[in-house]
Amino acid sequence: MLDVPMPARTLYDRVKRVIPSIEWPVFVDDIEAILALKRQRNAVILAHNYQTPEIFHCVADIVGDSLALARKAADTRADVIVLAGVHFMAETAKLLNPDKTVLIPDLEAGCSLAESISPADVRLMRRHYPDVPVVTYVNTSAAVKAESDICCTSGNAKAVVESLGVSRVMMLPDEYLARNIAAETDVEIIAWKGHCEVHERFTPADIRDLRENNPGVVVLAHPECPPEVVALADFSGSTAAMSDYVGREKPGRVVLLTECSMSDNVAVAHPEVDFVRPCNLCPHMKRITLANIRSALEENRHEVTIEPALAEPARRAVERMLAI
Known part of the structure; x- marks a missing residue:
C-alpha cells in the first residue's frame, strides 16, 4: 500500500476488507482534514448506515439508523453537528438541538419518501379521517412532522402504533412499511402511497x-x-x-x-x-462525500434552519416518539 500519514494508516485497518488499498490514498487528505476540523470546531459527524465506509468508519462519531441518530443527536455536547445523511435527518437533528449549528454537506441530499407527501396532504387526510391519529415516519420534512401526532422509524413503528391505544391510525408516507406493520398488529392502519426508491x-x-x-x-x-x-x-x-x-x-x-x-x-x-451484495444504491445518500463534509466544516455550509412555528410541533412529534 502507498505510504500515508497517521492516523489514516490505522483507520485503513478498519476498512481494508471493503476499500481496496489502491483507493485509500484518494481519501487520506480529506480524512486528516476532517479529523482536525472536528477538534477545532468541537464538531461531531452523525452518519447513517447507508454512508460509504470511508465516511461511516473513518470520520463519523455517531453511526446508526434513523432512530439511533435521533436519540444520540439529542444527547451530544458538540457545538456543531454535521449530518452525513439526507435532509430530513439533518432537520431532525436540528429539532432536537435548536441551539446548535447543524450542517448538511449537500442540500440536494433528499429522499423520495419525504418528497412523496406535503403538509397539505396530511391536512387532507385528517379531514377524511377525523379523530384518527397521524403517525409520521421520520423520513419526512419538518413541515410534515409539524402536522403529525407522533413520529416513528422502521425500528419502532409497531411500538409507536400500539402505544397510542386506539383501534385505527394513519401511518404516513411509506405504504409498504404501513402494510408490513399492519401484518404484525391488530391496529387498523390507513396508509399513504409513498415508496422508497431503493x-x-x-x-x-x-x-x-x-x-x-x-x-x-x-x-x-x-x-x-x-x-x-x-x-x-x-x-x-x-x-x-x-x-x-x-x-x-x-x-x-x-x-x-x-x-x-x-x-x-x-x-x-x-x-x-x-x-x-445486490446493489440498490440511494442517489441521495451518495451525494454526501468526504470532500463536501470537509467543505461543510471549513465553510459552515449548509446550515439547517427551521421556522419556530414549525419547529415546536415537529419537535413535539419527535420527542413523543423518543419517549416510548
Missing part, C-alpha cells in the same frame, strides 16, 4: 434468484420493501435490526435487501460472514 425495486423474483444462485443464503429485508418481498425473507427489520441479526446469528452467507453501502459497513465487523 427498497421498492426489490421483488420476489430477486429473492428466488438469490436463493438459487447462493445456496443457503439468509435473506434479510428492510420493512420498506414490498410486503411480498418481506414475506419471502428470513428476517425483516430496520438497518440496526439487520446489523444486530448478523452479529447475533452469524449466518455463513447473508444478503441485506437494502441500500448497498449497508453490507460494506456491516461486513467490516464480521469478516467471518459472506455478504452477497
